[in-house]
Amino acid sequence: MGFTEDKLDRIYQRTEGRCHICRNQLSLRNYGTLGKRGAWEVEHSKPKSKGGTDHMNNLYAACIPCNRKKRNSSTTSARSTNGYRCAPLSKVKRGENTVAGGVVGALAFLLVPPHLRLAAVVVGGVVGAVVGKSYEPD
Numbered sequence: 001m002g003f004t005e006d007k008l009d010r011i012y013q014r015t016e017g018r019c020h021i022c023r024n025q026l027s028l029r030n031y032g033t034l035g036k037r038g039a040w041e042v043e044h045s046k047p048k049s050k051g052g053t054d055h056m057n058n059l060y061a062a063c064i065p066c067n068r069k070k071r072n073s074s075t076t077s078a079r080s081t082n083g084y085r086c087a088p089l090s091k092v093k094r095g096e097n098t099v100a101g102g103v104v105g106a107l108a109f110l111l112v113p114p115h116l117r118l119a120a121v122v123v124g125g126v127v128g129a130v131v132g133k134s135y136e137p138d
């Protein structure tokens with residue numbers, strides 16, 4: 001396959017080293033080695049046969065059984081057979097979202113007059129949640 005080690009590493013880290021469909025733990029060095037513990041492949045969220053690309057936002061790590069089983073079906077239906085809707089989020093990304101949401105909330109708070117701050121807390125929380133959510137991958 002045409003992926004550099006660096007790209008494989010980034011794809012692997014995207015889901016904290018877990019299969020994006022069944023969430024089993026994968027082994028980075030067992031990439032493409034069918035039969036080995038944690039063996040995995042790069043999965044195209046949108047299949048190449050349907051116009052999917054090799055861009056990072058279309059690539060996920062998947063264990064070989066999931067990848068082979070998925071074939072040309074959609075990511076959403078493959079995940080839902082395992083009871084999941086989204087890809088696992090990396091811890092780093094979750095942390096950043098929380099910080100970003102908090103900063104937006106605090107700034108909103110400072111911009112309003114004191115007698116309106118209770119409302120501002122509510123609005124700030126909502127804005128923060130929306131901002132945090134918009135950074136999530138599909």
Ligand SMILES: [Zn+2]
Binds near residue numbers: 022023065
């Ligand atoms: Zn899997």
